Amino acid sequence: xxxxxxxxTSKFCKSFIFLFTISTFFSSCFTVKTYPIKGTxxxxxxxxxxxxxxxxxxxxxxxxxxxxxxxxKVIDRSSGxxxxxxxxxxxxxxxxxxxxxxxxxxxxxxxxxxxxxxYPHILSPSSVSAEWNLRVKELPNDSFLIEIYLIYARHxxxxxxxxxxxxxxxxxxxxxxxxxxxHLLSFIK
Numbered sequence: 001x002x003x004x005x006x007x008x009t010s011k012f013c014k015s016f017i018f019l020f021t022i023s024t025f026f027s028s029c030f031t032v033k034t035y036p037i038k039g040t041x042x043x044x045x046x047x048x049x050x051x052x053x054x055x056x057x058x059x060x061x062x063x064x065x066x067x068x069x070x071x072x073k074v075i076d077r078s079s080g081x082x083x084x085x086x087x088x089x090x091x092x093x094x095x096x097x098x099x100x101x102x103x104x105x106x107x108x109x110x111x112x113x114x115x116x117x118x119y120p121h122i123l124s125p126s127s128v129s130a131e132w133n134l135r136v137k138e139l140p141n142d143s144f145l146i147e148i149y150l151i152y153a154r155h156x157x158x159x160x161x162x163x164x165x166x167x168x169x170x171x172x173x174x175x176x177x178x179x180x181x182x183h184l185l186s187f188i189k
Contacts, residue, residue: 035113037093039100041175043150047185050143057136057144060188068183080136086129091153091174102177109153109174125155125172132180146185150176 049057058077065072065084074083092107094100102110109130130153137145153174156167 033115035094035115037110037112037175039094039102039110041110041177043176045148045176045178045181045185047146047189048139048143049146049188050141052142052144054136054138054144057146057188061134061136061184064184064187080138082134082136084132084134086131088127088129089180091125091128091155091172106179108177108180109150109172110177111153111172111174125170127156127167128172128174129154129156130174130176134184146188148181148184150174 054077061082062072064070070087071085072082073085074081076082089109090104090107091109091111092102092104093111093113095103109128111125131151133149133151135147135149137147139145153172154169155172156169
């Protein structure tokens with residue numbers, strides 16, 4: 001016959017196996033599937049401005065920022081560096097897995113598409129912000145090389161409790177579409 005100790009061990013093992021099976025089943029419902037980006041995007045854009053002087057280039061950059069609501073965190077004319085402050089922006093993803101067609105043609109950033117298994121919908125980041133750096137390098141013959149880099153992108157998630165709400169910043173795996181950068185470069189030229 002079975003001893004009392006063996007029966008208790010057997011009950012514990014059965015309970016453990018049952019709980020493990022249930023938790024595995026439910027955790028698989030809440031996993032997130034990420035589809036990689038098929039299109040080619042970059043986080044560095046360059047352009048050349050010719051036949052002008054340094055003051056004109058700097059003034060045009062500052063005019064562009066003021067006209068488009070971009071605030072400047074750091075500006076250092078001697079080294080040619082401008083760091084834009086955190087810029088609120090929108091992001092998009094590719095419509096399906098076989099094409100590079102985007103859901104929103106006006107978005108500045110592209111992110112990988114993510115599905116949550118428990119719900120048949122796409123997880124779309126909200127409250128997206130990004131930071132760009134700009135570098136102006138003087139070249140011979142009154143020309144300048146302008147380099148614009150996407151430094152980071154983040155999004156915020158809002159959590160609510162019974163008594164309070166709080167927001168958490170998350171790093172966002174995003175690539176620039178070049179819309180802001182190309183607009184800035186064409187404005188300077």
